[in-house]
Structures are given as structure tokens and as C-alpha cells.
Amino acid sequence: MQPAPVPQIPEIAEHEPAVKPERAKRIYFIIAIAVVALLILYGIYALVTSGKETTDDAQVAADVVPVAARIAGQIVNVYIHENQQLHKGDPIADIDPSDALVKVAQAQADLQSALAQAADADARVAVAQASAKGGYVAAQGAVQASREMAGTSSAAVAQARAAIARAEANANKARLDLARAEDLGGKGDISKAQVDAARAANETAQAELAQARAALTASENQRQAAVANIQQAQGRFEQSAPVAAQVNAAQAQAQLGHAKVQTAQAALQAAQLSLSYTKIAAPVDGLASKLAVHPGSYVALGQPIVQLVPRTTYVIANFKETQLKAMHPGQRASIKVDALGGRKFDGHLESLSGGTGATFSLLPPDNASGNFVKVVQRVPVRISWNGPPAEVVPAGSSVEVTVYTK
Numbered sequence: 001m002q003p004a005p006v007p008q009i010p011e012i013a014e015h016e017p018a019v020k021p022e023r024a025k026r027i028y029f030i031i032a033i034a035v036v037a038l039l040i041l042y043g044i045y046a047l048v049t050s051g052k053e054t055t056d057d058a059q060v061a062a063d064v065v066p067v068a069a070r071i072a073g074q075i076v077n078v079y080i081h082e083n084q085q086l087h088k089g090d091p092i093a094d095i096d097p098s099d100a101l102v103k104v105a106q107a108q109a110d111l112q113s114a115l116a117q118a119a120d121a122d123a124r125v126a127v128a129q130a131s132a133k134g135g136y137v138a139a140q141g142a143v144q145a146s147r148e149m150a151g152t153s154s155a156a157v158a159q160a161r162a163a164i165a166r167a168e169a170n171a172n173k174a175r176l177d178l179a180r181a182e183d184l185g186g187k188g189d190i191s192k193a194q195v196d197a198a199r200a201a202n203e204t205a206q207a208e209l210a211q212a213r214a215a216l217t218a219s220e221n222q223r224q225a226a227v228a229n230i231q232q233a234q235g236r237f238e239q240s241a242p243v244a245a246q247v248n249a250a251q252a253q254a255q256l257g258h259a260k261v262q263t264a265q266a267a268l269q270a271a272q273l274s275l276s277y278t279k280i281a282a283p284v285d286g287l288a289s290k291l292a293v294h295p296g297s298y299v300a301l302g303q304p305i306v307q308l309v310p311r312t313t314y315v316i317a318n319f320k321e322t323q324l325k326a327m328h329p330g331q332r333a334s335i336k337v338d339a340l341g342g343r344k345f346d347g348h349l350e351s352l353s354g355g356t357g358a359t360f361s362l363l364p365p366d367n368a369s370g371n372f373v374k375v376v377q378r379v380p381v382r383i384s385w386n387g388p389p390a391e392v393v394p395a396g397s398s399v400e401v402t403v404y405t406k
Helices: 021-049 098-187 192-240 243-276
Strands: 052-061 065-068 073-078 091-095 279-281 286-289 304-309 314-320 332-337 343-352 378-385 398-404
Touching (some): 098 243, 378 398
Antiparallel strands (some): 065 304, 073 091, 091 279, 332 398, 343 378
């Protein structure tokens, strides 16, 4: 069996190139033109994009006002519908006011009771002032009268003692006269009638002495009674002496009554305020969105009723942190709205956020734990613009923002 023939490779002369020179020049020329074109395009792009920063991570925003129930209760009336334009003060809904009306009536009754108690306390102050001062003066007069009576009783005792001395002298004289009369009568020098007269005079003198002694005893008893009356009157005087304390106590009760009046007034105002909360009205102008209630619904305290979106909006653009170097408030901005087919509006940079979006997220990143991967952060930038109202471009719509830094 004969071996297969080996194909012959054509020999190429060493001086013959793989590509013809004309074709090689043409290729090099094309490559040079492409490089120059790329450089020109890059120069044009750099020239066009210099002095401005652009991001498509931007949305239309508005200061949405949530309207919530300020008391719990059942919704009885709803006056608006979804996406209705409201003005400040327009009625939104009514909560059943029955409980609030009962609380207002109770607070009014408590206020009337407090007013009556305060008036009674004021009257008691006047009575206490009159009673305390009158009792003090009366007790002081009683002390003085008792002292004068004691002085009179002492004088009566002295007078009774003088009467006893006089009666004792008369009694001694009558006794001696009787003794002499009896002696003379026994001798017959005087008559029996004279003896009887002397005996009667003696008995009279002895009786007068006994009467004088009884009068002394009565005068001394009166003096002791007068002294006791002085002590009793002095005790009543001392008891009525703290007039100021008694009046102050009555005034303190009056002040407590007036404090209860103020408390009742505050409770009435709170009840009336709760009653006013049954009428839910729009706090600001805006477009009613996310209406969450209907007649018959029960709402709890703080439960959302509706969201009011104001007509005036602004733009929040999230720029990369590497784009913020030349940005500052007041710079001109251009906003292209996707919802309007790319229509552009003018604006200006109003402010830059004090933190990145991740900082204010629900779970902010903790770069100190675990492995760290550097990620370019985005910073919210507020842009004010002359764009259409919220009913034309709703809040949350996507836009593209360009800030001119030069």
C-alpha cells in the first residue's frame, strides 16, 4: 500500500509582503481617520457636557398633607370624592358627635357646680370676717366687763367688812348695855321696861351683825364668781383672737373654689374642642388623594382620612456624590418631564441635603460590620421649578434634571 502524497506548500518569496503596500496604506489611513474622529467626538462631548451635571434619578415631589382623625368615632357623612380639588376650610367628613355632645353637657354642668361652690366660698369669707371680728370685739368687751364686775365685787366685800365691824361694835355695845340694865334692874334702880328695851336693842344688834356677816359671805362669793367670769371671758377672747387665721382659712377655701372653676372651664373647653374635631375640614388647599373612609366607617384616633396634594410642586434629584463638587444653591437647572414627552422646564437649585439617601433609609448601612464594598452614594438635591401643577404632573413622576454649574 503506497503512502498518500503530501501536499506541496507554495513557496513565498521572502521579499514579498502578506498585504500589498497600497492596501496596507489604505488600512492605516482608515484607522487614523477613525482615531481622529473618536477624539473629535470625545472633544465635542466634553465641550458639550462641561459645566453641567445631569441625572435621571429624579422625581417630582410635593409637601403632601395627611388629614387624620383627631378623635375616634363612626363616619356619618363624607363630602368629597377621590381626586377632588379642595380649598382650605372645605368640609371633608363628619364623625358622629353624640359622645362629644354628652361630654360637653357634662362639662357645662360641672362648671355650673364649681361656680356655685365658688360663690358659696366667697360668701363664707364675708361671714367669717364679720363673725371673727365681731366675736373678737365681743370677747374683748366681756373680759373688760368681767374685770369691772370683779372690781365692783371687791368694793362690795370691803363695804361688807366695814359693815361687820360697825355691827360688831353695835352688838358689843348692846350686850354691855343689856348687862348693865339687867344689873340695875335687879337692884331696882331702873324699870323692867328699860331692861326689856336694852334686851331688844341687844338682839337687834346681834341680828344686824349676823346680817353683815352674811352680806360679807355673799360679796365674797360674788367676787369669786367675777374672777371666774374673767377667766372664762379671757378664754373666749384668746379663742377669738386669731381673727386673721380664721379669715385666711375661709379665703383659702374660696381660692380652692375658684381653682375648681378654672379646672371646670378647661374641661369644658377640651370637650368643646373634641366636639369641633367631629367636623373634619381641609387644612390647606390641595388635591384629595387616597380617600380612605366612607359613611359607616369607624376611625380610630390618628387614622388617615385623606391625603391633600398641593398644586405647587418641586423636584428632588438624586445626584452622585462625585457630581456635587461644583454645585451650590442658586444655579440654573433644566428639567425634562417624561410624562409630557420630554418637555423641558426651567428651575434653579434650591438646596442640597445634609445626608445621603442611604443615611435616611429605614435600615442605614453599617460599613463597620463585615466586608466593605465602596458604593457611590447619591445625595438628594431640591430643585424649584416653574412646572405644571400636581394635577398635570403628579407627585412622584420621573424627570431628568440638568444643573448648570458654570
